[in-house]
Amino acid sequence: MSELLQATWGGVLAGSVYGLMAVGLTLIWGAVRLLNLAHGALYVAGAYAAWTVINVGLPLAVGIPAAVIAAGALGYGMHATIIRPMLGRPGWDSASIIATVGVGIALQAAILLIFGPRVKQLPAVVSGSTVISSVRISYQGLVIVLVAVVSLVALFFYLRSSRQGMAIRAISQHMDAAALMGVPVHRTYALVMIISAGLAGLAGVLLSSVLFLSPTSGFTPMIIALLVTIFGGLGSVKGTIVAAYLIGMLEASVQVYLGGAWALPALFGFIIFMLIVRPSGLFGVPEAQRL
């Protein structure tokens, strides 16, 4: 029983953070058709921004918005330097992937140069923990889940009801038609990049208060976020959020019942099986229908 509880709590915690990462990826994919392989670097950049702020002597409560702003600014920079000049050119698919890989490495290398290779850890917002039937639940974990869930719910309603959210959805459905209806395409893309990068930064600062932080620590969360995105159905925000919690649960149960080394292989095995059985993911529309 306590193992099951342990796995559930671990799954909710991991799923919240993966959700933040993966929703960013899926937003960019849905709107711009860009696979952003710099997402992991944005995660790390956000975490280091928060670390800098905290090192100056400010609390983590200031660090979190700092991380979001720093990552969002980098996202805007990516829009201005990569997406804007390249969009619509032939060979966009491959060139854009390469460009994001390049930005990701450059960003990581810059962070390594500035902060050095030593592993860091962010302090907790609130310390202490409570024990519910032999499962230790830290207050910090509760804060993470709370912040993530609030952000995801806010994003969901923002996309559903606000004017800009509707513009994002219109563009992801049909860019040309949306442009003809007067949706400012480039401004909306910039917005998508800022939101997505900001979410990555948020995930970075939240997860780095639990795990350790190093310039390369963004890689695994990015791979898992990619996995979540594909599981949920590329381009579907709702599917991604559901998938994030399912994947988080799966990872946590494998860790609890089989051991930590099996987590990643099990996830990959699961997703390969998933791709064979249902290639469009949980909530995804099959490729042919979307076109």
Place this chain on the structure above:
Amino acid sequence: MTTSQSNPPRAVDLIDRAAAPWRSPKWGAVSSLGVLALVLPIVLLRFGAGTFMVHLLITFFLWSVVAQSWNLVLGVSGIYSFAQIALFAVGGWVTGVLSMSYGWNPWLSLALAPIVTTAAALVIGLPSLRLRGVYVVLLTLAFHELLRNYVTNGPRVISGGGYGLIGVPRLDFGPLSSFSHLVPSYYLALFFFAVATFAIWWVFQSPIGVAFAALRDSEGYAIGRGIDQFRIKLFLFGFSAFFTGLAGGLMTHYLGSISQSIFAFSVLINVLAMIVIGGWGSFGGPILGTALLLGLQEGLRDLADFRTLVLGLALASVAVLAPSGLWPKLRDGFRDFLDESPDDEEESDQGRDLLVDTAETSEHGSGAQSVAPD
């Protein structure tokens, strides 16, 4: 070939000749390069830094084959596979483990390396090649990570306790190895490079290569014309894995070791940069890129910390500013320079543009019209 005198040339002839340029290769350039490569170590070894230069050339030969085969998958066929380094490692580990721990003759285990690598590639290819773009990225990166995990935490014969394989026996060159290990290794690597490059060049120019380019540029149209994309992608995947695995095996025996650091993301990125900066999807691009990056690596040795930063920025700016890489630009510049004698050569190049280099012609996009002289 008899109609080459007719004026103006018929488009069909141009296409025929461009589709089979191995019938009329530029023997002058190829043979002079070959002679240079044969003589080079003998000259270099007379100088102080010669040993290091020869070592660098061997490295160049082996890595350029990896870059070329990856380019076949990534650039020519548009499969976003990131499993190439993992396949390189498969080749290295197979021959390393067999010759070191099981006492196989290195030549025998080396011969097995590309076969096992090809089999591994087919195993990854079967699930992932039915999918497109993003999914392939995920599955191949997954393979990379899983393999890294396995060779780090796997049985001691394979992981070497986490340090990899150290003390892999070198290849036995018989009577040749009596005077130096370096020189026979050089000629072996050169031979391998020549064979692999020729095979890749042949695939590039053959109808198979044209089918790859067609699949990449307009999948629907290519399938409509009856190209079986799954089979052709699987063939390409296996073909490129064969040479990659052999390169991995040769590297392992040459260096006498292979370690888990081969799986570092920076290695993957380095080879990717060779392809992208040299020229994505073109034949000469990866070779040029390998030479450039290896040269840069030595040149920027003092700037070691900034190297990755520079590399990342270079990757991004090439992707944004010159997506087809340096090779097409260089080649066009060279062609313009030789433009005073627009004879046979020029015509066949036009035909080749029409057939193969569709990625590049989209830039100076009039390849198709320029070969319609009636």
